[in-house]
Amino acid sequence: MPHPDPEELSLLALYKDWEDGNTRDHLQVCPECAADFAALRRTVEAVKTPPETGRLEVPGPQVWEGIHRELGLSESVHGDPLAGVREHYATSRPGWAPGQAAAGEASGDAPTSGHEVRQAEPTAERESLAEPVSLQDRAASRPAKRRSAAWWQRPGPWMAAAAAAVLVTAGAVWSLNQAPRPLAEADLAPLAQFSAAGSARVVESADGSRALEVRLSKDEAQGYQEVWLIAPDLSRLVSLGVMNAESGTFQLPAGLEISEYPIVDVSDEPVDGNPAHSSVSIARGTLAT
Template identity: 50%
Template sequence: MQHLDPELISLLALDDTVGDRSDRDHLRTCSQCADEYQACRRAVNAAKADPNPQLESPGPHVWQAIHRELGLSPELAEDPLRANSGPAPVRSLPSKQTSAGRPPSRKRPARNLPAWLAAAAAVVLLAAIGVSWIVNRNVATLAQADLQPLEQYAATGTARVVETNGIRELEIRLSANEARGYQEVWLIKPDLSGLVSLGVLDSDRGRFPIPQGLDLSQFPIVDVSDEPLDGNPAHSSVSIVRGSLGT
């Protein structure tokens, strides 16, 4: 089962019209995503109850985590809450005429969010970061692999086996989705005599539970195949990327 992105869970908590039916169906069947959703919903409800909440300013480590996760440039490394805590600098007003003698274009005024929605967005962001930190604190990486393209494909990627509270999952990240049909994730024996399907990868990244008792030393090859829409559950024999797990 592929879990929902934490960002989508936060948006669903803010507005239940976000997403589609499959996202809501997933929340009803996946306890892990449902727990994260409920945590975010509690934060939203708390913000709605108090239209002017006194939110505690997060420490600089929160922005550092956001900066690192989003891969922002070094110029944005400074915590914006700390950077904007002082008085605004005095700037000269621009001239009403440009150098070409034309009046400057008028900008549309910014829309003001309701106080509770702005507060809820901030609380949900911090709640999502807190939930992610609590979850990731117990995550151990057991094995990983570089995924290389096969034949006519050019995509590359990584595979990582992670264990969270005793549950193993395979995390896949690809540079692109190049499937002509759909992508399916497999664990395969080195001699190709046995293989296990973990599920469909419908984007360029995803997480898949690894069956309990499956010996990864016997199935160390990670394979993402290009499957046609023919109803045949067997491997198509056409692989997009492949790699071997190592510690």
């Protein structure tokens, strides 16, 4: 049964009622995909859970200024998005300052309505309330419970954030699954009159194909560099190809056993049309798993 792609796992993690029986069945028998799905579900649950806003500290305006400066944002978003939040708490809670938590709202202490204040005030003060007030003053004295919910209290943004987080996590999982897996490595040491050193490693792709990655500190060939895999007794060898630079990647034959050809050899080959090894090796090393 083929592994589900990241998109299928993401949809299944976002929507519990997503109809995809094949993927669900696969998760029951594939520990690797089940672990990826569990990571996606944890991401969804973490992002969809609204924070306890009563315990959150509202930062000062310098925080957004620093973010805006470090990210190089445009002037169109220069305004502090939390300015309205600070204005709300500064108006409704005398003595509050940026950096303090909104503990009053978290504990359920609702702001006293204007009607309740007028009932508790003496007659002389009630008469003063009849004086005209500006629209700005009316807005400031309006009960907080009539204000629209802050952006982090609305469900829409949290769903979008959850979807974005799942896509990012799925992309990371997919990248890890697609990254070549190292199977064996070797240090390449210079031979005879040469000084170039380097490394080699065998990697396996997600589709099962294997490749040898070779790097040398410099190209010292008088003719051209050719990469070989050689048997331990030097009686058999396989040419992988020409390396025209200080590094190269060479596909391994499907049936080749690394244990039978563990020696990596980079030779100096003359341009003479002879396909055999020149017997002049620049660098050599043995693969270790």
